[in-house]
Amino acid sequence: MNKQLEIIHNASFAANGHNTQPWKFSISQNTIRLLPDYSRRLPVVDPDDRELFISLGCAVENLIIAAENLGYMTEVQYFPKDEPIDCIRINLKPFTSNADEHLYKAIPVRQSTRSEYDGNPIPNADLRQLEKIKPKSDVYIQLFTDSKDIKPLTELVMEGNIKQYDDDKFLEELQTWIRFSDSEAIRTMDGLSGRCSGNPSVPRWFGKLFFSLTVNGKNQAKTDQKKIRTSSGLALFISEKDDKRSWVETGRAFERFALLATTLNIKNAHHNQPIEVPDVRNQLTGHLNLGSMKPQLLIRFGYAKPMPYSLRRPVDKIVTMS
Ligand SMILES: Cc1cc2nc3c(=O)[nH]c(=O)nc-3n(C[C@H](O)[C@H](O)[C@H](O)COP(=O)(O)O)c2cc1C
Known part of the structure; x- marks a missing residue:
């Protein structure tokens, strides 16, 4: 090559x-x-x-x-x-x-590691390194490792879940990108493979049926609450503006953060519901007194075994x- x-x-x-x-x-x-x-x-x-x-x-x-x-x-x-x-x-x-x-x-x-983590704290020196990832841009990273700070953010994740899963169009779009079987994943080489979330490979018709019978906002909210509880902390990526340039800069900062975390054996997974749902994004902005700053990504981090890629x-x- x-x-x-x-x-x-x-x-x-x-x-x-x-x-x-x-x-x-x-x-x-x-x-x-x-x-x-x-x-x-x-x-x-x-x-x-x-x-x-x-x-x-x-x-x-x-x-x-x-x-x-x-x-x-x-x-x-x-x-x-x-x-x-x-x-x-x-x-x-x-x-x-x-x-x-x-x-x-x-x-x-x-990788995005969507499993439960082991709950162990991250050494302060590693947290300081992660916090310092600040490209020359208007993007800032705020870390939360204290349970009293994490709890209200978890509640906003749960509220976001309930609102998203209440929307049939959201569920339809999500299902379009789920690759329920290994053969689907290998054929398209894209999308959310069930394996990466710890699920077995099943035929698409079965995966869709199981999804429609078991997946709902309340269950998803509880699952996410448990996953956040097992994590060492949350990281919020915030930008000064909300335009294409700031979004690209946010992606750059996040990827660098995730790569540095990888070198420290720290895993991460996204919980962006409180940013994706507009009225929950407003609540998040108010709760953290962000003023005109814009929350862009919310992730949890901690220690876990790797999942399939x-x-x-x-x-x-x-x-x-x-
Ligand atoms: C902007 C952005 C939003 C994302 N939102 C979510 C999310 O809400 N839930 C989730 O589980 N993963 C989320 N992810 C992670 C992606 O699903 C993941 O990066 C993708 O499936 C590729 O897998 P990998 O990160 O393991 O390589 C997000 C990633 C990005 C960059």
């Missing part, structure tokens, strides 16, 4: 909403362009494409870390006017550097050469 394809291969390992992999890349000489693939948007859970751009940001961060480890200096240009709309352009310059490889090595190891489409399906 040539170096630029290898860089994109690493970018595609990034976290992304529902594992839709909403990206397209193109390569020309020493430039990589990243564009949203709007055919993979999530109009119900993400009507403004906020999480889609956060996902692109996650891919940008992996791309830069990989490029710097494969002998390039990078320059990122957000939405330049001489490119198609919403393009992120990354210019690569050959460079011999002593890039720090610990984050690079973490790229294929990072989610799949990615091969590079030739996401890259065009020009």
Whole structure:
């Protein structure tokens, strides 16, 4: 694989909403362009494409870390006017550097770990390292490790769950992206594989039936409450603005956080319900006195065994050469 394809291969390992992999890349000489693939948007859970751009940001961060480890200096240009709309352009310059490889090595190891964790606390030194991940942007990270701070946030996660699962369109969209069987997951190489959430591989008709009989807001809220209780803490990603650039920067900060956590053997999983549901987002903003700052992502973190990995489409399906 040539170096630029290898860089994109690493970018595609990034976290992304529902594992839709909403990206397209193109390569020309020493430039990589990243564009949203709007055919993979999530109009119900993400009507403004906020999480889609956060996902692109996650891919940008992996791309830069990989490029710097494969002998390039990078320059990122957000939405330049001489490119198609919403393009992120990354210019690569050959460079011999002593890039720090610990984050690079973490790229294929990072995962969203949706299991219960072991409840052990994270050493303060590691928390300080995670908190310090602050790219040169308007994104901030707030960590919560005290149960009295975590409890009200958990209640907002539960309220978000109940509101989302009460919406048939939300459930329909979610099911579209669940890969109930291994063969479905391997055929599409995208989506939320049941295995990654600790479920067995079952035929689609059975998975859908089981889902409709057992999954509801109350159950989901209780499950999430239990999972958060077993975690060492929550991390909230907040930005000053609520625009495409800030969303991409949030994705970059989150991915870097998740990679650093991976090097410390710390797992994470998303609980974005209180941000995805507009009136719960307002409550969260008020509860934390965020003023005009915008909450963007809420994750839990802690120690757990790894879960099966989610799949990615091969590079030739996401890259065009020009
Ligand atoms: C913007 C964004 C939103 C996400 N929201 C959720 C979520 O609400 N629930 C969840 O379980 N995972 C969520 N995830 C995690 C993705 O589902 C996960 O990254 C994707 O399935 C790929 O799996 P991986 O992270 O293990 O590589 C989110 C990820 C991103 C980047």
